[in-house]
Amino acid sequence: MQDIRQETLNECTRAEQSASVVLWEIDLTEVGGERYFFCNEQNEKGEPVTWQERQYQPYPIQGSGFELNGKGTSTRPTLTVSNLYGMVTGMVEDMQSLVGGTVVRRKVYARFLDAVNFVNGNRDADPEQEVISRWRIEQCSDLTAVSATFVLATPTETDGAVFPGRIMLANTCTWTYRGDECGYSGPAVADEYDQPTSDITKDKCSKCLSGCKFRNNVGNFGGFLSIHKLSQ
Structure with a gap:
């Protein structure tokens, strides 16, 4: 389990927390694709959010079911992305439903984002203040002209194996x-x-x-x- 930095823990308990920003990395290199970096929002300058000097392009993307589960079977979170211009449809057809690809979820408080995101800079910027979880794409559960939904599993469950595409x-x-x-x-x-x-x-x-x-x-x-x- 990842060790969460003390500054991030302190931010969690503050009466007035800064906004929580979720950043997504979708790594399809193992299934013949590329790496993509998305965020569901922009920074205060109306530009892509920058974290650790890397830009996360604004794109409709939503995750659910990522809450910790200490009992019963492992959680099966889902990731839903926009299928704008049929982009995801093409990748699903060409790369066996993206099964085996890696999804990295980074949760960062806006207070710690790179200074370049702010008009007046950010003296609290700290590239180490992130909470990371890694997942494998297990299944494409829904694909429409509007969006695509993927079921995720922890890497330890798949252990390098992928489900038939x-x-x-x-x-x-x-x-x-x-x-x-x-x-x-x-x-x-x-x-x-x-x-x-x-x-x-x-x-x-x-x-x-x-x-x-x-x-x-x-x-x-x-x-x-x-x-x-x-x-x-």
Whole structure:
């Protein structure tokens, strides 16, 4: 757990606290993207908020469920961002729903922000006065023309593993027949209804486990058979 600086703790107990500013870093480098720095507001000069000499661009972004939970299952906070111009839609489609990306949440009292944020500077500026929490993107739970919502998990829960970036179906294979994931390159066996055939033009996969069994290719089946057990 992060050690919170004494000055920040003191600010928490003041009768008149300065405004709390939440800064977001979305790091998609592990999934083939870039790093983004956002804040839901601007500084008093109408410019991007600067923290530790880095600018956080104003962009509609909102987090919820980040309260500490000392009992039961781990918290599953969510992060909702604007889908302005379809920007998020493009990234979700290109990078497997952004699953595995890192979200860093920084909470800073305005009193400690860099001096450049203020017209008259800031003698209380202190780059060490922040409260940080790190999360992994676990799932894109909602995507519309207006916004996108992501479910987050702690890095210790994912432990380097990511959830599949595709729909999980029990008895349906999503691989392209004879493609790289399928791996089958043998002779014609059966049509899409699992009816035997030796005609290569009629050779198609039923997309079921039975189709893989006909071809002795069960090891490459692209469905998630364990889902049946989970639903029983």
